[in-house]
Amino acid sequence: MSKLSRRGFLAGASASAGAIVGASAGAWFGSDQAATAAELKAQTAVLKRKEKFTGPHQNGIEVELQTFTNFVAFDLAPGTDKAAALRWMTLLNDDIARLTQGDPTLADAQPQLVLGPARLTVTVGFGPSLFSKLGLESQMPESFKDLPAFKIDALKPEFSGGDVLLHISADDPIVLSHAVRRLITDSLTFASVRWSQQGFSNAQGVVPHGVRQRNLMGQVDGTDNPAFNTDDFNNLVWIQDGPSWIQGGTIMVFRRIAMQLNTWDQLGRTEKEQVIGRTLDTGAPLGKVNETDPIDFDARDKNGLKVIPDFAHIRRAHAHAPGERFFRRPFNYEVGVSADGNPDVGLLWTAYQRNLDTQFIPVQRRLEQFDLLNKWTTPIGSAVFAIAKGVQPGQVLAAELFA
Ligand code: HEM
Structure with missing residues (x-):
């Protein structure tokens, strides 16, 4: 040609x-x-796909993993009071409404980088410290608080805490980078960046729709999650009572969990499968054939030993009560490799739920006591955020909280 x-x-x-x-x-x-940007704009399937900004819930949660993500946490600037926080939300609301639809922000310094929506989502949440700084404790959802210390934790301040979270994800890294920069720039009058943590999942088109992805330990991850658009999901994730700004919102637990892959790789396949309690090949529970087959925790092998060991991750994490579940949405991270070849990798692990006391905390308490996985994983960052309900057209995100 x-x-x-x-x-x-x-x-x-x-x-x-x-x-x-x-x-x-x-x-x-x-x-x-x-x-030119105009020629490229939203011409490919990946760039064209769009997530709605308005609705009963914020976007970025009940949605398949985007390929790239950035969690950005802020600390309020000294002068930021409730009125300033509302002005900040008004600005962010306008930015997010435009960016998620593939449009530049007002006075966008780099509109050339707005290639299309690329499933951009921005989820906004507030840490316990925001409520105490602004005297808004009465507005906290039930059970909301800083997480207790867990004995497996080796938390670093540079990966933990924060007054406000913007969780931004997209299927294109340039679209994401542009959005992150615009949102941070428009936030700096009100707050400073405390930390920013980037992650990724598979590229679009690699994993068929609805199929669970693998984490960097090689395991199929996310099998026993509530399915989207079901009563199960609604009941576990979306808060339905309490202050009106949170009705339709949720509580996000954020954990940065490092994986020790060099020692993990020394295990044989059978040992790796026993750590989780599922096969590496299909993700089926040990003793079963298909990924979604029900788990049989009572099954024994011909020697009378439990097929799923006592301290396997899924046995320890499995719900002890019907409501003791949550929605997990982990992204991978990888930020380099040490001189001895150990990669700095793991999960930016998130869990969404209505109540910390009856959902995440009891499960994490069991896992801190015994979980074979603890030998190869270490939580090094931790935060918790109350995620405001969604926004209706003409309204401002979290306006009722700061009114
Ligand atoms: C690096 C850290 C972690 C890795 C690699 C990991 C990996 C996995 C894998 C492979 C499964 C089986 C497939 C599935 O149902 O998703 C699983 C299940 C599960 N994990 Fe984790 N996980 C990690 C951390 C956590 C944490 C911190 C929690 C909660 C405190 C947790 C709670 C669960 C639950 C509730 C299940 C489902 C158990 C069931 O089948 O009933 N995981 N995880």
């Missing part, structure tokens, strides 16, 4: 944007000039 300049191609096609899309993405991919 002959090499056309972009200008020549446009002239030849006497092109409207529509003609460019329909005619030949290939023509300008072959050209020696970069496509």
Whole structure:
């Protein structure tokens, strides 16, 4: 195919944007000039996909993993009171409404980087410290508080805590980077960045719709999660009582959990499977065939030993009461490798629920006592955020909290 300049191609096609899309993405991919933002905008399936900003719940939770993510936590600036916090939310609300639909923010310094929505979501939450700083303790959802210390924790302040969280995810890293920068820039009058932690999942198109992904230990992760758009999910995740700003919201537990992959890799396949209680191949419970087969915790092998060991992760984590479950949405992280070849990897592990006391905390208490997985994993960051309910058109996110 002959090499056309972009200008020549446009002239030849006497092109409207529509003609460019329909005619030949290939023509300008072959050209020696970069496509302009307008030409590129939302032309591919990955860029076009859009998540709604308005609705009963914030976006970014009941949605399949995006490929790239950034959790950004802020501390309030000394002068930020309730009125300033409301102004901040008003600004963010406008930014998020535009960015999630693939549009630049007002006075966007880099509109060229707005390539399309790319399933961008932004979820906003508030840490316990925000409520005490602003005297809003009466607005906290039931059970909401800093997590207790767990004996497996080796927490670092640079990965923990925070007054306000913006959790931003998208299927394209440039779209994500642009959104993160705009949101941070518009926040700096009101707060400073406390930490920012980046993660990823599989590229779009790699894992078929609805299929669970693997974490960096190689395990199928997320099997025993409540399914989207079910009563089970609604009842476990979305808060239905308490202050009105949180009705339709949820509580997010954030944990940065490091994996010791060098020693993990020294285990044989059978040992690795016993640590979790599921096969590496399909994710089926040990003794079963398919990933979603029910777990049989009573099964014994021919020697009379439990098929799923006493201290296997799923046995210890399995709910002791019907409501003692939550929605897990972990992203991987990888930030380099040490001189001895040990990668700095793990999970930016999140769990969403209505009540910390009856959902996350009892499960984490059991896991801190005994869980084979603890030998190869270490929580090094931790935070908890109350996630405001969704926003209706014309309203401002969390306005009722700061009114
Ligand atoms: C690096 C850390 C972790 C890894 C690699 C990991 C991995 C896994 C895997 C592979 C499964 C089986 C598949 C599934 O149902 O998702 C699982 C299940 C589960 N995990 Fe984890 N997990 C980690 C941390 C945690 C933490 C911190 C908690 C809660 C405090 C937790 C709670 C659960 C629960 C509730 C299940 C489902 C158990 C059941 O089948 O009833 N996990 N995890």
